[in-house]
Amino acid sequence: xxxxxxxxxxxxxxxxxxxxxxxxxxxxxxxxxxxxxxxxxxxxxxxxxxxxxxxxxxxxxxxxxxxxxxxxxxxxxxxxxxxxxxxxxxxxxxxxxxxxxxxxxxxxxxxxxxxxxxxxxxxxxxxxxxxxxxxxxxxxxxxxxxxxxxxxxxxxxxxxxxxxxxxxxxxxxxxxxxxxxxxxxxxxxxxxxxxxxxxxxxxxxxxxxxxxxxxxxxxxxxxxxxxxxxxxxxxxxxxxxxxxxxxxxxxxxxxxxxxxxxxxxxxxxxxxxxxxxxxxxxxxxxxxxxxxxxxxxxxxxxxxxxxxxxxxxxxxxxxxxxxxxxxxxxxxxxxxxxxxxxxxxxxxxxxxxxxxxxxxxxxxxxxxxxxx
Numbered sequence: 426x427x428x429x430x431x432x433x434x435x436x437x438x439x440x441x442x443x444x445x446x447x448x449x450x451x452x453x454x455x456x457x458x459x460x461x462x463x464x465x466x467x468x469x470x471x472x473x474x475x476x477x478x479x480x481x482x483x484x485x486x487x488x489x490x491x492x493x494x495x496x497x498x499x500x501x502x503x504x505x506x507x508x509x510x511x512x513x514x515x516x517x518x519x520x521x522x523x524x525x526x527x528x529x530x531x532x533x534x535x536x537x538x539x540x541x542x543x544x545x546x547x548x549x550x551x552x553x554x555x556x557x558x559x560x561x562x563x564x565x566x567x568x569x570x571x572x573x574x575x576x577x578x579x580x581x582x583x584x585x586x587x588x589x590x591x592x593x594x595x596x597x598x599x600x601x602x603x604x605x606x607x608x609x610x611x612x613x614x615x616x617x618x619x620x621x622x623x624x625x626x627x628x629x630x631x632x633x634x635x636x637x638x639x640x641x642x643x644x645x646x647x648x649x650x651x652x653x654x655x656x657x658x659x660x661x662x663x664x665x666x667x668x669x670x671x672x673x674x675x676x677x678x679x680x681x682x683x684x685x686x687x688x689x690x691x692x693x694x695x696x697x698x699x700x701x702x703x704x705x706x707x708x709x710x711x712x713x714x715x716x717x718x719x720x721x722x723x724x725x726x727x728x729x730x731x732x733x734x735x736x737x738x739x740x741x742x743x744x745x746x747x748x749x750x751x752x753x754x755x756x757x758x759x760x761x762x763x764x765x766x767x768x769x770x771x772x773x774x775x776x777x778x779x780x781x782x783x784x785x786x787x788x789x790x791x792x793x794x795x796x797x
Contacts, residue, residue, distance in 0.1 A: 428596050429660025430795075431517075431606065432510025433743050434502035434653040437730050438473035441480070441501060443509070447747045450755040451772055455729045456648065458633050463617035470620035471632055473648035473731035488567045493558040495531045496567040498651035498736075499612040503568050506608065506653035514659040523604045524578040526565035527591040527611035529735035534616040535559045564612055576604060584785030585700055586670065587611070588652075588738025589793055593667050595656050605657065611736040612651035620647055628704050628786060635703045635728045636759045638711055638766070645703040648731025652739035662746040663796045665778075666690055670791035679709035683784055686792040687717040695794070696722040696754065696776040698745040702732045706784045715765050722774060723766045724754045738783040742795070745779035749797040752776075 435442060438456035439449045456473035480497055483489060484504070489497060510517050535558035562580035569578045577598065581591050588611045595607035623629040623645070630644030656664070668686045673679045687697075697714060701707040702725070714723060726744045733740060748754045754769040777797060784790045 427658060428599065428664045429657055430654055430662040430664065430746055431514050431657040431660040432506040432508070432655040433746065434505030434509070435743050436475055436479055436498045436502045437650040437740070438475055438648050439730060440476060442505065443743060443747065447751070450726065450729055451753055453756065453758070455634070455758070456731060461615060461617050461620055466621070468621065470617065470624065470629065471646050472615040472620060473646060474615055475650050486571050488570050492567045493535060493563065493614070495612045495614040496564040498614070498649065499526070499564045499568050499610050500571050502612070502651035502653035503572055503608055503610050506655045507572065510655045510657070513661060514657060517606060519573045520575055521605040522574050523576050523595070523598045523607040524565060524569050524574050525591045525595050525607060525609045526562070526568065526580045527587040527609070527735050527739065528561060528564065528580065528582055529584055529587060529613060530619050531564060531612070531614060531735065532559050532561040534614055534618065537618050568610060574608070584787035584789050585734055585737045586783040586785040586789035586791045587735055588742065589667065589781065589783045589791035590669060592664065592793060593669050596667060599656060607656045608653060609656060609739065610651060610653045611739040613649050613733045613735045615647050615649040623647065630703060634759045635731065637701045637703060637725060637728060638707045638764050639761055640708060642704050642707055645727070645732040648733045650733055650736055652736050652743055654739055654742055662749060664793055665796045666794040668792045670789065672788050673790065674788060676705045679706070679784055679790060680712045682790045683710055683713035683782065684717055686782065686790060687713055687780065690780050690792055690794045691718055692778050692794065694776050695778040695780055696724065696748060696774060697780045697782055698741045699723050699725040700737065700741060700783045701725040702727040704786065706786070710782060710784060711766060720767065722754065722769055722776065724757060724769060728758055738781065741781045741783065745781050745795050748774065749776065749779055749795060
């Protein structure tokens with residue numbers, strides 16, 4: 426069965442909308458730093474946040490009045506993906522649609538906030554409306570209700586590679602023939618607790634810019650937002666291969682799995698949408714690309730948009746699809762001199778295929794290939 430992307434939605438620190446965000450990336454825009462702090466500590470971090478006006482035109486819905494920010498990001502992206510799909514392939518039957526939601530840290534944020542309310546002001550002050558958001562599948566529940574999806578709904582929890590694994594699950598659901606389409610959504614919300622944790626793991630940089638492929642790595646900036654991809658039997662971009670990859674138990678082993686993924690997905694006229702984010706991931710991917718696809722163009726959205734963890738792989742999918750559709754890739758900022766990779770020297774490209782390479786911070790790696 427042919428697996429096609431019929432519609433996409435994008436909510437990012439550079440705004441909302443696939444064409445809008447892509448246009449800003451092509452122009453070389455980068456998300457602005459916003460300070461992020463917490464009453465429990467005097468430490469302040471940097472994050473890339475979704476602007477408030479990105480969600481201004483969300484339709485009224487009882488779920489949205491009490492939903493978390495991560496759920497609102499997901500709703501906006503999902504609604505936009507359905508709108509684009511309907512304009513591309515016609516009416517979409519949500520009753521014949523499955524939902525796969527990808528997330529990494531979402532429930533942890535609201536567990537912390539609920540706990541803080543109890544500690545600071547007593548159990549009676551903690552809002553009962555906040556407690557359901559501590560569950561990882563809360564955003565999927567909100568999204569299914571808002572969009573009228575009554576079929577299967579799944580939530581996958583993982584690291585930056587979880588979006589590719591969600592695409593694999595969607596492919597399996599469509600192969601079984603039980604559904605006509607599947608909406609895959611990844612979302613994440615930036616929070617001080619996450620920044621503090623990644624800082625303790627020596628993965629975070631306190632100030633932009635995100636500088637890729639440095640040795641030693643200089644760190645990442647966390648960001649937030651969502652991406653939605655509607656998969657169906659018709660569309661404008663084909664997913665012609667998915668490699669579920671595997672796990673690595675030490676960072677130095679990451680390049681072996683990445684090399685295997687690239688070897689399995691290698692093709693002519695291919696560009697690579699890298700998951701490089703300023704951490705150990707960069708050098709693992711660099712060494713693998715130099716060995717397997719040294720001539721391929723390499724691009725990462727993360728210097729401009731930040732590391733969105735659970736949403737990041739789907740952000741890469743959208744970037745790859747847009748690169749193939751528009752025959753353009755943004756140029757890469759903040760690169761070191763004399764690096765053995767090929768980056769877009771101008772915005773124009775001639776690629777007909779794109780490899781989405783996703784190496785996560787918690788020992789997962791996976792990839793897929795798009796074609797047009």
